Amino acid sequence: MINFPLFRVNIKFNYIIWLIFAGILLMYFSIIASLYNPATINSMKAMLEALPPQLVDAMKFTIPDPTLVGFLAGYYYGFLILLFPLVYTVIMADRMIAKFVDQGSMAFLLSTPNSRVKIAFTQAVFFMSSIILLVFLLIVVGILACESMYPGMLDIPVFMTINLGVIMLYFSLSGIGFFFSCSFNQSKHSLALGGGIPVAFFLLNLLSGVSEEVSGLKYLTLTTLFDPIAIISKSDSVVPAFIALFMIGLILYSLGIYIFSKKDLPL
Amino acid sequence: MIKIHKLTKNYGKNRGVLNLDFEIPQGEIFGYLGPNGAGKTTTIRLLLGFLNPDEGCCVIKNLDCRKEAAEIQKFVGYLPGEIEFLDGMYAYEFLNLIANMRRLKSNYKKERLIDILELDTKGKIRKMSKGMKQKLGLVAAMMHDPEILILDEPTSGLDPLMQQRFVSLIKEEKTAGKTVLMSSHSFEEIEHTCDRAGIIREGNLVTVEDISVLQASQRKSYTVTFKNSSSVQEFLKFGFKIMSSNSNIVEVEIQDNLKEFLEVLTRLDVIGLDTVKLSLENVFMQYYGKEDKND
Numbered sequence: 228m229i230n231f232p233l234f235r236v237n238i239k240f241n242y243i244i245w246l247i248f249a250g251i252l253l254m255y256f257s258i259i260a261s262l263y264n265p266a267t268i269n270s271m272k273a274m275l276e277a278l279p280p281q282l283v284d285a286m287k288f289t290i291p292d293p294t295l296v297g298f299l300a301g302y303y304y305g306f307l308i309l310l311f312p313l314v315y316t317v318i319m320a321d322r323m324i325a326k327f328v329d330q331g332s333m334a335f336l337l338s339t340p341n342s343r344v345k346i347a348f349t350q351a352v353f354f355m356s357s358i359i360l361l362v363f364l365l366i367v368v369g370i371l372a373c374e375s376m377y378p379g380m381l382d383i384p385v386f387m388t389i390n391l392g393v394i395m396l397y398f399s400l401s402g403i404g405f406f407f408s409c410s411f412n413q414s415k416h417s418l419a420l421g422g423g424i425p426v427a428f429f430l431l432n433l434l435s436g437v438s439e440e441v442s443g444l445k446y447l448t449l450t451t452l453f454d455p456i457a458i459i460s461k462s463d464s465v466v467p468a469f470i471a472l473f474m475i476g477l478i479l480y481s482l483g484i485y486i487f488s489k490k491d492l493p494l
Numbered sequence: 495m496i497k498i499h500k501l502t503k504n505y506g507k508n509r510g511v512l513n514l515d516f517e518i519p520q521g522e523i524f525g526y527l528g529p530n531g532a533g534k535t536t537t538i539r540l541l542l543g544f545l546n547p548d549e550g551c552c553v554i555k556n557l558d559c560r561k562e563a564a565e566i567q568k569f570v571g572y573l574p575g576e577i578e579f580l581d582g583m584y585a586y587e588f589l590n591l592i593a594n595m596r597r598l599k600s601n602y603k604k605e606r607l608i609d610i611l612e613l614d615t616k617g618k619i620r621k622m623s624k625g626m627k628q629k630l631g632l633v634a635a636m637m638h639d640p641e642i643l644i645l646d647e648p649t650s651g652l653d654p655l656m657q658q659r660f661v662s663l664i665k666e667e668k669t670a671g672k673t674v675l676m677s678s679h680s681f682e683e684i685e686h687t688c689d690r691a692g693i694i695r696e697g698n699l700v701t702v703e704d705i706s707v708l709q710a711s712q713r714k715s716y717t718v719t720f721k722n723s724s725s726v727q728e729f730l731k732f733g734f735k736i737m738s739s740n741s742n743i744v745e746v747e748i749q750d751n752l753k754e755f756l757e758v759l760t761r762l763d764v765i766g767l768d769t770v771k772l773s774l775e776n777v778f779m780q781y782y783g784k785e786d787k788n789d
Contacts, residue, residue: 240582332579334542335634336595337567338567338572340596342563345564491544494542
């Protein structure tokens with residue numbers, strides 16, 4: 228169902244970008260994790276209270292839960308995880324399909340006996356597996372780092388569920404980029420919408436935290452469906468939110484592949 | 495082998511192709527001629543299944559070009575008109591990628607083509623000259639020894655020696671019973687290789703003819719440079735068809751009166767004689783024996 232030579236070429240073309248983002252994600256994770264100190268958590272709370280509350284809310288730097296996983300959920304999964312992988316997906320989505328079409332090299336790929344569906348599906352599988360691998364690495368390094376710094380203090384099942392949520396979130400967000408990458412023949416258009424919409428979601432997410440009056444903005448962004456705090460409190464909303472994110476991703480990826488298989492290509 | 499039936503893809507403003515109808519039998523080398531923007535590349539994109547026809551269809555070996563594009567690629571080799579490769583690859587890496595995507599077993603043809611075309615596969619594609627990229631494209635299109643070749647302006651960017659090598663390659667393919675469609679905007683490029691040619695203009699197929707017929711209908715133009723204007727005056731009296739005259743230089747059109755023309759020239763003070771290369775427009779205007787109203 229996928230074309231392995233093409234898959235391997237994707238690895239070759241993109242591993243440097245992937246390594247950079249993996250490095251950034253792991254670096255920030257270890258910095259945040261190393262800041263955790265159950266004894267000083269209250270003094271940190273006091274420090275945050277000294278800052279303008281709007282700023283703190285916008286950055287989602289809230290500590291709802293004094294446990295290690297709660298600390299990570301507040302500091303790392305509330306903001307940083309919405310930023311860096313988002314940039315990664317925006318850059319990569321365009322490189323999956325639109326770039327090849329814009330550049331013209333798609334002509335050579337399609338002059339091999341592989342259908343458009345197979346080519347696009349291969350790209351989709353590569354894209355998603357690169358994201359899953361990124362999160363998988365974060366899980367492994369995260370658990371190892373936490374266990375070495377704070378033995379036995381990390382709630383591993385909850386930590387893994389949060390990361391599963393990250394995968395679901397990015398399945399749907401990357402689906403947006405992939406959909407536009409398949410739809411447009413020019414990189415600039417694919418980047419404008421495939422990048423613009425996820426970035427708008429990110430900004431809406433920030434704005435919705437600023438004050439009560441604009442909190443309704445959270446209903447306009449997909450990122451609301453990923454709520455690490457709700458995962459920790461084992462809220463009933465978690466499973467439906469995961470399913471919704473998964474379905475949105477599935478629909479966008481499928482639609483993208485379908486459009487790519489049907490459209491006129493200027494090759 | 496290749497059948498095009500009432501094929502229409504209309505982009506408006508004389509772009510695209512309108513109601514094309516022609517067939518290419520097995521073993522034929524078919525030249526597809528037309529000025530830039532006439533619809534050659536659109537036809538080829540339709541044959542490769544990159545575009546959805548507005549109307550009509552094209553069929554290769556009884557497979558629909560759009561719906562069964564992937565299946566067709568098993569026995570078709572394609573050279574795009576505007577060649578763009580994947581960024582940052584070496585030539586050999588690119589050839590390996592395409593070979594692997596095709597599940598190509600034998601490297602024999604690939605090595606042979608690299609040899610004949612003197613392609614340097616160790617270089618980075620980005621740093622290659624246009625001619626070298628063209629050669630790489632040709633190797634990629636032909637290395638799986640396809641039954642059918644669809645080549646969009648295959649000789650553009652090639653130096654004269656490589657053009658010759660290309661011509662002998664195509665003749666070899668013909669001997670092996672391959673079918674070839676190659677597009678071009680110049681008659682000279684295809685007259686030595688093709689059996690038949692189709693001429694397309696503003697999306698309409700103007701004619702499909704044997705190359706020999708097209709050649710026979712071709713009139714030739716010569717420019718004669720005389721030493722002085724009195725010779726020019728004398729020459730004009732003989733009543734040849736004068737295309738233009740500019741001080742001592744006269745352009746004459748000669749069809750079957752070449753002998754008479756040469757005899758006249760020997761009696762006059764001639765200091766130069768050149769043949770005029772005919773543009774494609776001229777070729778088919780001559781074929782129809784009418785002038786282009788637009789010019």
